[in-house]
Amino acid sequence: QVQLVESGGGLVQAGGSLRLSCAASGRTHSSYVMGWFRQAPGKEREFVATISWGSGTTDYADSVKGRFTISRDNGRKMMFLQMNNLKPEDTAVYSCAVSLRSTQPIRAQVLYDTWGQGTQVTVSS
Numbered sequence: 001q002v003q004l005v006e007s008g009g010g011l012v013q014a015g016g017s018l019r020l021s022c023a024a025s026g027r028t029h030s031s032y033v034m035g036w037f038r039q040a041p042g043k044e045r046e047f048v049a050t051i052s053w054g055s056g057t058t059d060y061a062d063s064v065k066g067r068f069t070i071s072r073d074n075g076r077k078m079m080f081l082q083m084n085n086l087k088p089e090d091t092a093v094y095s096c097a098v099s100l101r102s103t104q105p106i107r108a109q110v111l112y113d114t115w116g117q118g119t120q121v122t123v124s125s
Contacts, residue, residue, distance in 0.1 A: 002026045002114045004096050009119030012086055016123070020081040022096030022116060033099045033106055034079045036070060038092035038121075048094070049081060050105040059105040064090075086123045093118040 008020040022034070035050035049060045049070040058070050069082040079096060097112035106112075 002098050004098060004114060004116035006094065006096050006116045006119040009094060009121045011122045011124065014086060014088055014123055014125050016086050017082070017084045018086065018121060020083065020094055020096075020119060020121070022079040022081075024077040024079070024098065033102050033104065034072065035097050035099070035106070035112060036079075036081045036094060037097060037109060038090075038094045039118075040089075040092040043092075045095070045109065047107040047109070050107060051079065052103060052105050054103060057105055059107065061107075083121070086121075088123045088125045090121060091123050092121060094121050095119075 002024055003026045005023045012018055032053050036048040037045050038048050039045040047061050048064055049068055051058045051070045051072055067085045072079045095116050095118040097115045099106060099112045101111050
């Protein structure tokens with residue numbers, strides 16, 4: 001069983017930056033995929049970015065491409081989301097998740113097996 005804990009959320013002004021972290025513990029191995037998702041008030045949870053743990057291949061939602069960067073540290077079992085040029089519409093609870101069903105980046109939430117508790121990101125205008 002894998003456990004995930006996010007950190008790094010907070011309040012930032014538009015145009016600012018934040019770096020989210022996701023620490024994995026428990027039964028982890030090299031052949032899995034991790035991702036970031038977010039849910040804004042009154043909206044459904046949506047895909048943000050995903051990374052293959054083995055190859056480092058990444059994929060991004062169009063809304064964050066060029067502003068956000070997903071990365072991982074295999075040795076520390078951690079995943080990061082560097083968010084630059086933040087906009088008020090980026091305000092949401094950000095959650096990390098892991099999928100053991102693929103070795104390639106995936107966007108579909110239903111294919112993710114374990115989720116963290118989420119961290120709040122608020123961008124003021």
